[in-house]
Amino acid sequence: LVFVWFLNFGISWLNAWGCGKAWAETKAVGGWRHFMVWMGAIMAASGFTWCILILLSLGAVGLGYLPMHYGALAMKLGYVLIIPGILFSGLMITIDSWARAFREGGVLNYGVATYNTFAQVHNTMSAMSSYGDALSEVVSGFKIDLDGEDGLKLALVLAVVAIVALSVVAGILLTVLIIKRTAANDRLLSLGEMQRTRAQ
Template sequence: MEIGIILFIMALNFGISWLNAWSAGMVWAEARALGGWIRVMAWMAAIMSAIGFSSVFLPVLVLGAVALMGNPPEAKQMIEFAFSLWYVLVIFPVLSIGLVAMIQSWIQAYREPSLLNTGVAAWNTYAQIHNTASAINHLGPATNIAAEGIGKLFSGSDGDDIPARLLLLGAFLVACSMVLGVLLTASIIKKYEGTLPMPEQPVRARA
């Protein structure tokens, strides 16, 4: 049951990330040409897409590495370190972008009231509240775990419960998940860049 829920969440994150990359790609060329707020929004969608994809890649990479190592006794500590490090790295960009997106959706719903705009504003508000509450509850413990692991890495000594090589592997897998997220986002944006249909210009009759 828990595995099914985890797989559903991973699939949902992948789908939302793909939609973010797709929406960024659709306006990427125009945003680059026009600049201003539309370019900021395009970059925000791209960043959220890369983070979302990394959240899908990281469990696959970590669990795959643990399986290849034969599930050593220290695997649990390595998994905790990897996910804590990833969380600390992404939570502030997620909260910052989420706040801007929430305010922008409020403005859009106020200026152009509709079921769609109201629904988007409601969802962005819920997501921001959920992410903020999650940060309040989990950022402290995650920071402690990540900081302790990084301290052991720089000291070059093995801890009582986990060898430094496993901590290094955990940090490497976090970096790999983020790089893969960026690469996949960039490929989707490139695929859909310049494909947004432009409004047809009325043809003027010759005198």
């Protein structure tokens, strides 16, 4: 679990860094290239959100603030929220990588396209098998009898929502910070360079 966490965090960092390197250029050029940078940013933010959510959920359970069941509920709610963005951005990235491979050729481009395809298929199959159950458990876990004595359950549900919301906000902010700092350190392209990039 620790290795997977660091791997996911590292991949998310590289995605955000790559978006930052391309941000100024693609923003000036616009079009599909900038759209793909946004897809990379969504993927990075989703990865950071998941990593932060794991830390906050396990921390809350470990410190005794949340029962194990509600820690798991926070993970499932986070999964339900971020997996659509991961699947959509992953699909766009896969399509773009195959278009680049067919257009430019090369072992590296085909390797990247193949890897993206396997990752997308794996994520899609995983979502198909687990998304419905996760959503059902979230809905069931959020059912509260307001006319009964569910004050403690309401507090726990609100804590779950707060943990997930904090994770999402922190994941987005970390992605934005990396992109902005990376973009700020890059040399701006000249008008001629931008025109040549647009023509490619």
